[in-house]
Amino acid sequence: MSxxxxxxxxxxxxxxxRWSPYAFSDRPVSNEDxxxxxxAARWAASSYNEQPWHFLVIRKENTDVFDRALNCLVxxxxxxxxNVPVLVFTAISETFARNGKPNAAAEHDLGLAMGNLSxxxxxxxLSIHQMIGVLPAQIQGTFEIPESVKPLTAFAVGxxxxxxxxxxxxxxxxxxxxxxxxxxDFVFEQSWxxxxxxxx
Amino acid sequence: MSxxxxxxxxxxxxxxxRWSPYAFSDRPVSNEDxxxxxxAARWAASSYNEQPWHFLVIRKENTDVFDRALNCLVxxxxxxxxNVPVLVFTAISETFARNGKPNAAAEHDLGLAMGNLSxxxxxxxLSIHQMIGVLPAQIQGTFEIPESVKPLTAFAVGxxxxxxxxxxxxxxxxxxxxxxxxxxDFVFEQSWxxxxxxxx
Numbered sequence: 428m429s430x431x432x433x434x435x436x437x438x439x440x441x442x443x444x445r446w447s448p449y450a451f452s453d454r455p456v457s458n459e460d461x462x463x464x465x466x467a468a469r470w471a472a473s474s475y476n477e478q479p480w481h482f483l484v485i486r487k488e489n490t491d492v493f494d495r496a497l498n499c500l501v502x503x504x505x506x507x508x509x510n511v512p513v514l515v516f517t518a519i520s521e522t523f524a525r526n527g528k529p530n531a532a533a534e535h536d537l538g539l540a541m542g543n544l545s546x547x548x549x550x551x552x553l554s555i556h557q558m559i560g561v562l563p564a565q566i567q568g569t570f571e572i573p574e575s576v577k578p579l580t581a582f583a584v585g586x587x588x589x590x591x592x593x594x595x596x597x598x599x600x601x602x603x604x605x606x607x608x609x610x611x612d613f614v615f616e617q618s619w620x621x622x623x624x625x626x627x
Numbered sequence: 628m629s630x631x632x633x634x635x636x637x638x639x640x641x642x643x644x645r646w647s648p649y650a651f652s653d654r655p656v657s658n659e660d661x662x663x664x665x666x667a668a669r670w671a672a673s674s675y676n677e678q679p680w681h682f683l684v685i686r687k688e689n690t691d692v693f694d695r696a697l698n699c700l701v702x703x704x705x706x707x708x709x710n711v712p713v714l715v716f717t718a719i720s721e722t723f724a725r726n727g728k729p730n731a732a733a734e735h736d737l738g739l740a741m742g743n744l745s746x747x748x749x750x751x752x753l754s755i756h757q758m759i760g761v762l763p764a765q766i767q768g769t770f771e772i773p774e775s776v777k778p779l780t781a782f783a784v785g786x787x788x789x790x791x792x793x794x795x796x797x798x799x800x801x802x803x804x805x806x807x808x809x810x811x812d813f814v815f816e817q818s819w820x821x822x823x824x825x826x827x
Contacts, residue, residue: 432670434666434669434670435662435666436659436662436663436666437663437666438663438666438667438670438747439641439667439746439747439750441639441641441746442667442670442743442746442747443670445670445672447672458824458825458827459636461825462635462636462810462825462827463636463637463638465636465810465813465814465825466634466635466636466637466638466810467638467639467642469634469807469808469810469813470632470634470638470642470643470645470805470807471742472645472646472647472745472757474759476806476807478807478808478813480813481813481814481815482813482814482815483814483815483816483817483818483819484814484815484816484817484823484825485816485817486816486817489817492817492818531759532759532780534734534735534738535734535735535737535738535741535759535779535780536738537735537738538734538735538736538737538738538739538740538741538742539738539739539741539742539745540738540742541735541738541739541742542671542738542739542740542741542742542743542745542746543638543642543742543746545672545739545742546639546641546642546742546743546746547638547639547642550639557672559674559731559732559735570818570819571818571819572819573819579735580732580735605670606676607669607670607676607678608669608678610662610665610666610669613665613669613678613680613681613682614665614681614682614683614684615681615682615683615684616683616684616685616686617683617684617685617686617689617692618683618692618770618771619683619770619771619772619773623684624658625658625661625662625665625684627658627662
């Protein structure tokens with residue numbers, strides 16, 4: 428299954444092909460692919476090239492650790508995430524390593540790295556599903572993450588599977604068309620609320 | 628000029644080709660390209676599909692507005708940014724439109740949208756340079772941005788130019804190789820600090 432977006436203007440096919448499935452097959456993800464996902468994240472831009480991102484990889488075959496990882500997700504994410512072959516927790520350093528000052532771009536720059544990672548996944552036929560629905564204190568304690576590092580999200584990595592495996596409510600969401608606000612809702616020109624020359 | 632990264636593991640060429648120049652040519656950016664950049668941003672994932680991002684486009688040819696925009700950047704960014712054909716301010720809604728609750732993923736999700744946008748730019752031969760060095764209160768006041776929306780970054784859009792046009796210190800930075808931490812510094816497995824099976 429794939430869900431191609433329906434764009435107003437032409438964009439690169441990898442951006443259109445990316446989507447976030449809930450149904451993952453049990454096909455394992457190779458170390459080769461995982462390395463390239465993190466390599467893609469590595470080359471993202473970041474404020475002062477700080478690279479504030481951290482990743483913690485949990486594999487389903489390590490059942491004890493995987494169960495502890497599932498308990499770090501909010502209830503609503505455990506049902507589908509228990510089937511994914513790889514779970515990754517993300518975290519950020521909130522201060523610059525070189526001077527200890529706050530890094531106002533840390534969360535944003537993790538997002539940039541995840542943008543790269545998700546497109547690399549798409550290029551490899553893999554899917555990821557990101558979750559903000561995690562229990563940060565639980566992650567911090569379970570995996571003994573230092574106080575200086577803040578857990579933020581988790582994501583599943585694997586191969587999208589047929590949505591028939593999902594419970595009813597999730598199956599409807601899985602097969603619904605992808606929707607987005609029109610550009611005119613979120614791009615202004617010259618001053619706030621002005622549409623400018625961009626709409627054609 | 629281009630600056631290809633030197634990856635440890637293979638990744639998609641668009642991710643490798645992307646970099647952030649300071650020297651921009653005065654070649655204008657077409658509306659067609661700008662539309663596709665925001666279209667790319669539009670299709671990013673976001674928490675609850677909130678799409679919390681906003682963009683305000685300022686063109687150099689509108690000199691009065693452009694001057695006011697330059698005054699919304701920190702001093703260190705004005706010198707090079709005064710030459711770019713298009714400046715864009717980014718902002719986020721910090722609460723969900725549907726229920727007014729805080730959106731803990733808003734900054735992160737703007738980063739995801741910027742990841743898409745910067746890869747679309749690379750695919751079109753354009754470059755962007757993102758800045759966290761902005762004056763948020765100045766942006767908010769100058770462009771009458773509603774209180775519910777928080778300015779976060781700015782970015783330049785244009786075509787990279789020859790670095791000879793830059794002052795000495797920026798020229799050195801512009802022509803230096805791109806560097807990144809090794810993956811083993813920021814990817815752990817099973818528990819914090821463990822390298823696991825990923826390094827080959």
